[in-house]
Amino acid sequence: MIFRTLAVDKQTKARCGELRLANHSISTPVFMPVGTQGTIKTLTPQQLKETNTKIILCNAYHLCLRPGEKIIRQSGGLHKFIGWDGAIITDSGGYQVFSLTGLTKVSDNGVEFQSPIDGTRMFLTPERMMQIQNDIGADVIMPFDECVPYPCEQDKAGVAVKRTVEWAERCLNAHKNKQQTLFGIVQGSVFRELRIECARKLVEMNFEGYSIGGLSVGEGAFLMNEVLDYTVDYLPQERPRYLMGVGFPIDIINAVERGIDMFDCVVPTRNGRNGCAFTSAGKIKILNSQYKEDKESLDKTCGCYTCRNFTRAYLRHLFLANEILGLTLISLHNIFYFQNLMQQIRESIMKGGFKDFKAEFLLKQSE
Template sequence: MSVAWAQTRKDGAARTGMLATPHGEIPTPAFMPVGTRGTVKTLDADDLERCGADMVLANTYHLMLRPGADTVAKLGELHGFMSWPGPILTDSGGYQVFSLNPKVDEEGVTFRSIYDGAPVELTPERAVAIQEALGSDVAMVLDVLIGLPAGEEETRVAMERTLRWAERSLAAKTRSDRALWGIVQGGSDPKLRARSAAATAALGFTGFGIGGLSVGEAPQARNLAVEAVVAELSEAAPRYVMGLGDTEGILDCVARGVDLFDCVLPTRLARHGKVLSRSGDFSIKRAEWASSTEPIDEDCRCVACRRYSRGYLRHLFATKEFLGPRLLSLHNLTYTLDLMSSIRTAIAEEAFDEFRAETIGVRSMIN
């Protein structure tokens, strides 16, 4: 079977749906924890299931260099390699490669491996071939990213090259049991975003990433860009804002019809002692928690909240114990995945606007 998404309910522009893949169905809106090198840092596959993860993301860039796509393929593709039976999405590697100041021409990008300095070439065709070898359920096209702030001309040139690469990517696709989604670019200019979305859709993709957002732009600029993109895309296709994972950002995007998210934020913040919570995000390292017997959140079902006090968690960070980042990673992912579950329930009950206002209201009172 292949990959297909179908809408189930709608509440304003917000919608629920079901993404069917060869490795199971996942309800949307959904959030994908990020397993950069084939592992969500400090967590194993059982942990991810307990957190409520339905689908995870893995990074093509890291896996193509270490251990290499052929090795992953021999070890049972990503699902066997990671022992993750559920759906997996891979990014194309573009985001990481473009952060390394690569040589870019019409053919592709050339960069030096962070591991041994050897030159590596990545073309749209190779990005597809690598992801097909990795065996991810959903692969993403190689897109052209630009540093911010960027002028209109630079943004337009990158967006147009992304379109040409998207066409080459589709032509290179060989696996009918896997999906390849396009990526909409265009910076924070709604006109360019709309052009990119319409042209990417015209190529015939069945799903759409919205790239180049959540890179420091103001929430209002991001929201306008998302609105411009969604207006050009078919209702029947899933929309995925790449690299976004904060509570307010997720709620803003779901309100505009976005179905899928990924972000390193919940686990990266966890490793730095930052807690995501219903009542506002905070640092577990603060001195005021030293003698606190309270859990992070008494209503949270995760092991960090069920068994441990803020005082103990603060101690783990003060003494740099491995368990601290692990417990906060479990909590922050449980928080984010439960947020998605609540969002789906609210949409099904046609109460998304109220849920969103209440969630943001409670968090902003404390913050």
Template sequence: MLKFKLEATCNKTKARAGVIETPHGKIETPVFMPVGTRATVKAMAPFELKAIGAQIILSNTYHLYLRPGADVVAEAGGLHNFMGWDRPILTDSGGFQVFSLSTLREITDDGVLFQSHLDGTRHFMTPEKATLVQEQLGSDIAMCFDECVPYPCSPENSYKAVERTIAWAERCKKAHKRSDQSLFGIVQGSVYPEQRIYCASELKKMDFPGYAIGGLSVGEPHEKMYQMLDVLSEELPHEKPRYLMGVGYPLNLLEGVARGVDMFDCVLPTRNGRNGTVFTYSGRINLKNKAYERDFSPIDPNCNCYACRNFSKAYIRHLYRSGEILASRLCTWHNLHFLVDLMSKARIAILEGSFEDFKRRFEDNFNDEGGRR
């Protein structure tokens, strides 16, 4: 069972440093979790993830349920054995994917009838089934099945999803039997503070070992996201970990940390890496741009990842233009290292009592070719 210990809090913000203990090891927070949707982090091998300091990765119930099937993973000895990763794993329940990827879906109070994006077959996912699948996968942290609404969303539709999310959370908790796996509740409520507070208060009554914040980073203005985090920073239990789902932009990460969030995940660093966009301490840049044709400096002189230690912007640009797979691998390696390292530095700053200054310096230096936020 999961244990969480707070080690330090910032006296000027809500930032916290802690340690989460799981059956597959400890996780120092705040932490960024690379996304391995289909039991692999795209372009990265497990030993490479360890090399960048990844403490925990995320996989997805929806995708693994459809292929290869939870029974196959269970027969392999669980997700850790199946993918060769012996550190902690968190599995998303698949709720977001059911609503975002399915070409056909019908939501009822019982569950969701959806059509597979792979072959068009129909499936019925219930809270009980989502819980069972995650137990078969054997992750350290599992998520309740929830209803995620898009942005914008009317108050009425959002409230219906909140009520359903609460009811489904209770069903997940009753169905969950695996003692070596911790089940987190998910707070929904779109951008409506009173709905977020209501959802969090109802989930707290169920006493989950951790709480996720879902339904953000779905197109709403960043200020709205921060407002919801401000609301929940006081509402969620201080003694339990908090997980902001689907957020991975560097400035958003630090704003989340400042509001008391402990865990983050996002496909952004791997997706951007495959497209030539990389994060640096000076900002975000696209290595495909001609400006880097004769730039023989590393991606970021302040970074000590494998890509920055060994290759130049010009070389990586050449790889992209030549269609070489190594380009995607190097940029993915760098981006993941960058976000993992950013959270490690934020943690050190919290422990040293200098987080507010650290955050301000980062924001002052981070300029974005594609727009600041």
């Protein structure tokens, strides 16, 4: 992996760069749609390409449960299995293991839990998670980490940081596929000293990139931005920074302002499936009665397939009729909107006008 910075905003920490992986070149800041099970819900890979998406996120934990890494490996790797020739990043699933499964026992060695699919008892270790991700074959992979909920006692968060650091080192040692880029994950909840301690120890291990995990879990925008303000300062300038699980457009802009390069979130597709569209003038809830006879497109400034071809009235009709096409069309629009937003952010940084871009964005959203 090669990462280079192309421009830095003079008034903030915002930066524009290029991330070169083994077979892909990606402009940053970048948004990565979430395809947990190896699919961006309701969209085909071809539709996704039309949104100018270059990289997606899948979840190794979910994929090892079903269909299993063996099937993916025998199919020629994750790219071929899901029919996506863009870049892929896999999350190790630390967050999911600790929040979504019937967790029964966690130790320094790993996590024992019950499969939410068939109830099978399972035991995941850092070494096992590296084997799974090496077999799956994504371009960028994540170490196994312990993500605590919010709120969390500082002592508990401290134990999780110690375990996260130890597991990160074990993942480094177990990582066998050198065509894949391995990031470290900074944990520590909202405790400054824990975040800094975790960042420093991970930097000593010399990861190729650094993720900031354990945010957007209920702490609110103020605390999240505060954590980013001081954590970024302890991460290397020459390595990419990835904020996991964020977010809404304003959260992304605020994080870019603080020096973040990479984002993933279910927000555009989850909102799309619920009839909520992001537009240049704010969110539209398509089921509202005011759109019953509305012949306008979702967003007059948008060039996506949905906005070029369909009215708000038609989209509302699809949702009322429980037609799957409605979910597809608004999800498609939302991802296009997010990718266009990232393009505008990159251009504003390159031109030296990021602060003005942010101010104009906020003004339009409040009109």
